[in-house]
Each structure stands twice: as C-alpha cells, then as structure tokens.
C-alpha cells in the first residue's frame with residue numbers, strides 16, 4: 001500500500017548541529033498526527049522540509065510514492081508565525097494564495113470566499129489584515145493553507161500563541177478539517193495532542209524517539225501504580241511490613257507497582273480489610289500525557 005507520506009532517514013545538519021537526525025515515519029491518508037517536542041526539538045525544521053522550504057541534508061520524502069510531487073497543489077502549510085501584507089484585505093490575500101497554489105483564476109475568488117466563511121472570517125473578509133487580532137490572523141493563516149483543498153495539511157504550532165478562546169475556535173476548526181484532509185501538526189501543548197490525534201510522533205533533539213497511537217504510547221508508559229494513603233505513618237509501616245508485594249513508602253503513603261505478579265486493587269483492598277488498616281484513600285494511578293512527555297522527550 002502506498003502511504004500518503006513516507007519519510008525515510010530525513011536529516012538536516014546546520015554546521016555540526018543535527019537539527020533533524022534520521023527521521024523516518026509514515027502518514028496514512030485521512031489521519032491526524034501530532035509532532036510533539038519541546039522548543040528546539042526540530043519540529044519547525046522537519047515541517048519545513050516536508051513543505052519543501054528547507055532542503056534536507058539527507059533522506060527522502062515520498063508523497064503518494066512520488067519524490068517530486070506538486071507540493072504547492074497537494075500540501076497546505078501554516079507557518080508558526082504567518083505573515084500577511086497588512087494593506088491587503090483578507091479576501092485579497094486568500095484569493096492570491098489560491099492562485100499561487102494552482103486554483104484557476106476564475107475560481108479563486110469563489111474559493112477564497114468559501115474558505116473565509118469556513119474559518120469564521122466571513123464578516124471580516126473585506127477588512128485589511130493589518131487590523132486583525134492574533135486569533136483572526138491564525139484563522140486567516142489556516143484559510144491560505146486550505147483554500148486550494150490540499151491533501152495534506154502541515155501546521156506549525158497552530159494554536160500555541162492563542163488565548164484560550166482563540167485556541168478553542170481554531171481547535172474546533174481543525175477538528176472539522178480533520179474530516180476532510182490529512183493533518184500533521186506540531187505542538188508542545190499536550191492537551192491539543194490528546195484532543196485530536198491518531199498518531200503521535202515524539203521528537204527529542206532531532207531524533208524521533210517514539211511513534212505510535214495515543215493508546216499504544218499510553219500503555220507503554222502508563223506505569224500503573226496503586227497508591228494508598230493511610231491515616232497515620234504507623235499504619236503505613238505496618239502495611240509495608242506485611243505486604244506480599246514490593247512497596248515504596250513515603251510517610252503516610254504507600255505505592256505499589258501494579259505490574260507486579262498478582263497485584264491489583266481488589267487484592268490490596270482485601271488485605272487492608274483483613275488487617276483492619278484504616279485508610280484515607282486507595283487509587284490506581286497511571287501516567288498522564290504530560291508525564292509521558294517529560295519522560296520521553298525532556299528528561300535526560
């Protein structure tokens with residue numbers, strides 16, 4: 001089967017700095033993928049190479065199996081800091097973007113209007129972009145990226161710079177777009193990745209360190225633990241002494257690695273009951289995406 005995008009061994013080296021280091025992954029048509037990593041991980045560089053704006057030092061990018069696709073026509077790209085001509089209206093700008101991306105001149109105005117309505121700028125399309133707020137600019141940026149109906153949408157930190165209201169609006173738009181096109185977007189905000197993702201790519205210092213679905217990665221790094229909070233330190237100590245499982249004890253808290261043989265919340269609760277040990281709470285904890293992020297791409 002031909003993948004929509006196949007990236008093999010992609011590297012970018014500036015001087016002696018490997019900004020992208022032998023990155024390989026595939027994107028299937030109709031999916032959404034989040035490229036996740038802290039600042040400086042190489043997300044922008046990777047997306048720029050895919051958008052044809054930065055020449056790779058090494059490696060190949062195949063779009064529907066082709067190494068020289070019509071990038072402008074097939075791909076829509078939203079840079080991290082989109083720039084507009086402040087004297088143009090949103091409609092003029094989007095129409096221009098449509099023509100540049102290969103839309104017929106006679107169709108460009110119609111497509112631009114339709115797209116601006118879709119991104120919620122219908123009422124502002126005749127306004128000069130210089131007067132636009134951050135949220136409006138981001139929606140206009142999205143409009144120029146989708147006006148030609150690309151098969152693949154590359155979005156560099158599409159919501160990071162927005163306030164909560166702007167973020168919600170753009171996220172909702174992206175969720176709608178997800179129904180129509182394949183999306184690869186970068187983010188360091190994990191809630192966004194959780195909300196809209198089939199595949200997660202974790203980038204750390206230019207290296208793709210993890211690639212999988214949210215469920216697979218969650219499972220792999222879940223690190224499930226049963227946490228018990230006792231009424232007093234003495235009870236925590238008593239439990240630790242009689243526990244058939246290895247435990248970690250910190251003051252009134254005892255935690256048990258839930259991957260150990262024969263341990264589960266029912267067994268723990270049953271032991272607490274038999275020993276009549278008073279507790280404040282028992283809970284099963286799993287790593288949040290935030291903790292997984294720290295573990296996979298941040299911690300040394």
Ligand code: ADP
Pocket residue numbers: 014017019037038039040041042043044045046
């Ligand atoms: P991210 O988008 O994850 O924040 P970038 O791709 O912007 O990461 O940058 C990754 C690293 O590459 C950074 O250390 C950055 O300074 C470096 N870098 C990016 N572009 C260039 C360039 N044109 N010349 C030299 N170094 C660069």
